[in-house]
Amino acid sequence: MSKPISKAKLLWGFGLFLVGWAVVGGMIMIKTANDFTARSYARVEIQQISTAFTKLTAAGSAIPDAENSSLFRALAGSNSSQTAFFISRHTNVMGEVLDYWGTPYRIEKSGATNFTVSSAGKNKSFGDDDDVLLDSAAK
Numbered sequence: 001m002s003k004p005i006s007k008a009k010l011l012w013g014f015g016l017f018l019v020g021w022a023v024v025g026g027m028i029m030i031k032t033a034n035d036f037t038a039r040s041y042a043r044v045e046i047q048q049i050s051t052a053f054t055k056l057t058a059a060g061s062a063i064p065d066a067e068n069s070s071l072f073r074a075l076a077g078s079n080s081s082q083t084a085f086f087i088s089r090h091t092n093v094m095g096e097v098l099d100y101w102g103t104p105y106r107i108e109k110s111g112a113t114n115f116t117v118s119s120a121g122k123n124k125s126f127g128d129d130d131d132v133l134l135d136s137a138a139k
Contacts (some may be wrong), residue, residue: 007134014116024072049075053117054136056075057113063115068107072086101119101121104119105117114135118132119131
């Protein structure tokens with residue numbers, strides 16, 4: 001015949017079980033919060049890039065028909081007014097501004113003053129639900 005488990009051991013085991021679940025729940029909450037923070041950071045930076053393009057055009061400079069690195073150089077002061085509208089410390093060797101996950105933001109010009117700025121998101125792949133984007137024409 002087996003010995004019955006004491007009330008103290010039963011309570012201790014239950015307490016350990018609760019602590020385990022609290023740790024797992026905390027880890028899930030931290031991961032979710034980090035994903036939210038990263039997406040929020042990308043949204044803010046995209047808005048800043050968008051505002052910089054708006055200021056660039058308001059200053060009389062056209063948005064160049066060029067690749068991302070030239071567009072970011074224009075925002076950093078390589079434009080007709082020689083004014084810096086956006087400078088980032090997070091760039092690659094080509095001068096493209098990198099998102100939170102280390103992928104260059106994509107800028108697609110549509111018309112003389114409209115553009116879309118997008119981040120590939122956590123999965124670093126453009127064209128899916130993970131992307132964070134702003135279309136200036138939709139403002």
